[in-house]
Amino acid sequence: MSDDRRQQDFASRLNRIAHERGEEPPMPTDPPRRETSDFNYNAAQERHPVRNTLIWMIVLAGLGTGGYFGWKALPPDFVALVSGSDAESDDLALGPENILETDTMSLEGPIVTSPLVAQADGAPLDLNLVVSNASLTNGETQITDLIPIVRNARCTLRAPSDAEKVMGVRIENGGMTAPIHALSNAQLAAQLLENVRAVTQDGEDYANDNRLGGSKSSVDVFLTDTSTPIYLVLQNMGPGVIWNLHAAPDVTVVHVALIGSDFSGVANKQTDTTIEAVLVGDFVPPHQYGADDALRDCMVRPWRNPQPDWIGARKATAGDLSYQNQMYSYTKGYEAYNRWYTGAFGVDAGLNTVSLRDAAHVLLGPVPANPFDYSEMAGQPLHMMPTDHMFTGSQASRETAVAQLQNSLLTAAIGGDVGALNPPAMERNSQ
């Protein structure tokens, strides 16, 4: 039906004329339907297939372009949520440079900080679920004595018996400060050499207060497996760790094997627990890329097996060549270590073992039905791998002692004052 008012007016006028003549007015009939232009008044509408196609192409191209860049601009986690894609394709899409470390996941694995407790399977637990009355170790904790642990010089650790269960912890760094400084003469020289090179090669000012060697960390190990006596293997790659043992009631720890790259120790061992210690440097040279790939006897450097959620592994998956090389090296190092471990302890290095980069507290065994008492380090002796220089006491007194030790050796090495590391500039007219 037309909306043309003039046609309607004309029809009503015809009706009125017919009515005045006494004729039967004609039956109104719908005019023929006709499409009209939206733009020209009463003009017939033309078809424009090319024009319309062009318009739609441009509109769709605009929408597609905007949509593409808009999608790329969305936060990656939102994209993953919407698309439901898997982690591997997410990492590929993100690119290695956008895969970043977090507070809980590093390039080399998980980080579990106090008061959370790491366990072999499952998410970290709150400390209160495992122990009560916790008085955590720190740099001011007062210990009573240092009892030396003889280093195993032949790489012949006692083999576990069939009645013993091998359980282990393998980390890089402890999460709490230990109340001891310990360093060998070789470590002292290496630390000072690093300090000197910072001045003579990197142009830094000499500052002896923030380059002290010998500090150690501490880790709580909660033991709750009462099924059999435990043969405990405590392993770390970084600076020395003081392992504070907390055995739940009815738990027996028969033996502790310490494997570490630095001087480590044990606190709160049970009376009958025996301890052995292996210093990595006694059997394998300092690590160089690829050096640990080969299987060999006494390969005691405690590598951890890379897992897919490590940031380094994810960067490798995303195509970063350096991390692919690093993860390959870690994997081969772990294979070599596992071969030695399996031979020495009769079980796979991953069995009953909590493995992560950094931890303050670790649970070996089931979560206890009720929290048991925390065994604080204060007032206890430390069973410690001995070395040339060991300092206990307050944090400040230990740091002062190490600084004095370093300064006296550095002064002797320089043959004079520390200022000689960076002699003043000379001018021609000062000659």
Place this chain on the structure above:
Amino acid sequence: MSGGKISFVIFLLILGLPIAGLNYLGADITKWTSAIAESGITGVSGSETETPAAEIPEDSLAWMDAVPGLRASFVTDEITPGRYVGVHEILTTEELLNAGEAQPDSALLELYAAARAPARLAPYCADILETVGLVCDVIRTETFQNRQGKWEIRGQLGYIPAAPLGDASVVENGQLLNARAVLPQTGDLLPPNDPATRTAMLTQAQDFCDQLRAQFGNCVLSRVNLEVHELWITDLEALPAGTNPQRLETTAYFTVFADQTVLDATGFAEIVATLVNPG
């Protein structure tokens, strides 16, 4: 043209121009919009809120930053990594220690060598100040024990040149050109490593640089390597008693800032080689 067609053309322009602009002039449009945004920000803050900024001294050498390495070579009021004399010592452990000093544990000797290196090399500044430098400073040292068990100490002594460098600012289409040459020796034997030789070598290197500056308008003696070679005992047997076993090989590195349409690196290297060894 009917109204409908005009409307259609306008519609196409509105839709198409931004797309065409972003595809073909994207970077320029981005700069243009950024410039507009920045001018707006400046206008607001400058007119009402900001106090007049403290006057920043104008860097008259800022033009040098356009060419990597140019400032390090031509700046004349500071010591830079772009100009240094490389010095070298080879010492026995006894020579590393002071007279009468007890030998430390062998594990400490590397530390001793590294810690004593700056003080051992600083006196070489005297040779530099006597010849090519107004100011001299030890900027880097490194040490290692060689196969003979001796300690080798290498150092970089940065200096501010005493000679004028020439005016690099007048060079058009400039590029930095570097060339090196081993300075000539007389006889079969390298000259002895002593102050007289070192100052002679440094003076000779500076003379060559002066000649290059006369030719190109500028020249920097960017590096002089005083490399020590030790004669073997079998070599010494054929020489007069008391011959200094430590001999000096000197390599000089010259840098000019020259018009790249006139001179390239190969041409400059040939000029330097001919200048230093004309035979």
